[in-house]
Amino acid sequence: MTKFTDFPLIAPIQKAIKDAGYTAPTPIQTRAIPEILEGKDILGYAQTGTGKTAAFTLPIIQGIAKTSPRHGIKALIVTPTRELAIQIGENISTYSQHLNNVRHAVIFGGVNPSSQINSLKRGVQILVATPGRLLDLHSQGYIKLHQLDYFVLDEADRMLDMGFIHDIKRILKIIPEKRQTLFFSATMPKEIERLAARMLTKPMTIEIAQKSSTAERVEQQLYHVAKADKRKLLVHLLEDETLESVLVFTRTKHGADRVAKILNKAKVPAAAIHGNKSQTARQKALKAFKARDIRVLIATDIAARGIDVDSLSHVINYELPNIPETYVHRIGRTGRAGREGVAISFCDIEERSYVVDIEKLIRKRITMIAEHPFSENADAMPAPVEKPARRRPKPSEGRANSRSTKPKAKKPSKGPKKEGARDGKPSHTHFKNKAKKTSHRKPRRQENTSV
Ligand code: AMP
Numbered sequence: 001m002t003k004f005t006d007f008p009l010i011a012p013i014q015k016a017i018k019d020a021g022y023t024a025p026t027p028i029q030t031r032a033i034p035e036i037l038e039g040k041d042i043l044g045y046a047q048t049g050t051g052k053t054a055a056f057t058l059p060i061i062q063g064i065a066k067t068s069p070r071h072g073i074k075a076l077i078v079t080p081t082r083e084l085a086i087q088i089g090e091n092i093s094t095y096s097q098h099l100n101n102v103r104h105a106v107i108f109g110g111v112n113p114s115s116q117i118n119s120l121k122r123g124v125q126i127l128v129a130t131p132g133r134l135l136d137l138h139s140q141g142y143i144k145l146h147q148l149d150y151f152v153l154d155e156a157d158r159m160l161d162m163g164f165i166h167d168i169k170r171i172l173k174i175i176p177e178k179r180q181t182l183f184f185s186a187t188m189p190k191e192i193e194r195l196a197a198r199m200l201t202k203p204m205t206i207e208i209a210q211k212s213s214t215a216e217r218v219e220q221q222l223y224h225v226a227k228a229d230k231r232k233l234l235v236h237l238l239e240d241e242t243l244e245s246v247l248v249f250t251r252t253k254h255g256a257d258r259v260a261k262i263l264n265k266a267k268v269p270a271a272a273i274h275g276n277k278s279q280t281a282r283q284k285a286l287k288a289f290k291a292r293d294i295r296v297l298i299a300t301d302i303a304a305r306g307i308d309v310d311s312l313s314h315v316i317n318y319e320l321p322n323i324p325e326t327y328v329h330r331i332g333r334t335g336r337a338g339r340e341g342v343a344i345s346f347c348d349i350e351e352r353s354y355v356v357d358i359e360k361l362i363r364k365r366i367t368m369i370a371e372h373p374f375s376e377n378a379d380a381m382p383a384p385v386e387k388p389a390r391r392r393p394k395p396s397e398g399r400a401n402s403r404s405t406k407p408k409a410k411k412p413s414k415g416p417k418k419e420g421a422r423d424g425k426p427s428h429t430h431f432k433n434k435a436k437k438t439s440h441r442k443p444r445r446q447e448n449t450s451v
Contacts, residue, residue: 016096028044039180041180044207053088057091067101072147073147073148102125104126107128160323189323215364218315222368225348245292247298249317250298260272269295317344324361324362
């Protein structure tokens with residue numbers, strides 16, 4: 001088994017690792033640390049929780065240990081959320097605690113930049129940043145990147161998900177071409193693959209399998225419902241008190257406000273958070289949600305990135321995302337740290353093709369809940385083009401058939417737990433409307449606000 005002492009890491013770093021209580025390197029550390037120390041580019045498929053932060057920060061700290069903060073920024077780490085930026089900054093503090101000349105700064109949006117500017121003025125070798133604030137302070141002349149040796153792009157797929165891809169392309173234009181690049185992403189959607197190919201030179205690819213993926217950990221349910229009935233279905237589901245702390249995703253800010261209004265009218269304590277709300281209003285809502293004063297938080301994808309609540313019982317996709325990776329990120333908000341979580345998706349006829357793409361990505365079918373008072377009658381819909389399922393169903397799953405989506409009863413069900421299949425196993429119907437399918441290829445522009 002590999003030990004940290006097998007790596008040619010200098011004594012002050014070895015001591016910091018020991019102080020942190022790490023006994024052995026994680027798989028990504030075992031594979032990445034020697035390669036990064038040798039100057040190689042890395043393409044890492046890994047999620048938070050695998051120890052990837054130490055995998056890239058330890059060799060970077062070693063690489064800059066002999067430089068002075070006066071020599072300019074040597075390493076730039078770009079990460080999608082302020083929480084991650086802060087976490088990475090904390091790790092750097094831990095690992096560089098026995099090196100007096102290593103200084104770093106963490107910058108992110110949504111707060112007054114003056115203290116960030118002051119730390120930049122004092123000089124740092126490592127800068128951890130979210131994209132918006134980085135570009136902002138760079139354009140104001142507070143950040144000079146011409147001395148850069150290392151560029152780390154962390155959680156690249158989440159960047160895409162949050163609409164930061166253009167910011168990343170802009171960042172690539174302001175950093176030197178000659179550099180070492182470390183690129184991390186949990187998934188590799190096409191656009192991220194293209195970005196990686198553009199950014200990396202002969203990279204070493206490291207893939208770290210997850211113990212269990214989000215899709216496996218989270219119980220997922222699908223409700224076919226007409227668009228106009230979604231509000232009623234939401235109120236109905238929230239009558240079930242086991243839905244303790246619920247994050248509802250809407251596509252637009254306006255939609256988030258509308259859902260909050262509907263719920264408050266129905267006497268369900270709820271608040272919406274999105275880019276049009278002030279930072280104070282967002283934090284107030286978040287605090288109330290964490291304190292369980294409000295039960296439901298409604299958010300857009302961008303706003304949800306700041307939500308760091310560990311004990312979400314349910315995620316509800318009031319509207320399904322047209323980008324399948326967004327679905328995985330959304331449902332990953334529940335069932336964190338091995339906890340059980342439930343993700344409920346409302347699907348109107350226009351969203352059916354999104355389900356096909358989501359199921360292809362997660363490589364499983366979402367359990368359809370057919371029995372609910374607002375179940376959409378399959379017969380009343382414009383004739384969908386039914387295509388064979390992408391994989392052959394196992395005999396135990398029975399035959400997916402459009403008839404199985406028909407509601408058995410119009411009586412309200414108690415909660416979201418009832419499944420539609422006769423044999424108690426997930427049943428599901430695949431509808432695929434060709435016209436929809438091609439039109440959804442062009443992704444709707446995701447909401448994009450600065451960090
Ligand atoms: P990360 O995936 O970088 O977010 O790391 C997840 C957690 O694992 C953090 O709390 C780290 O401090 C911790 N960690 C990282 N490397 C090790 C290690 N080799 N042994 C034990 N814990 C570690």
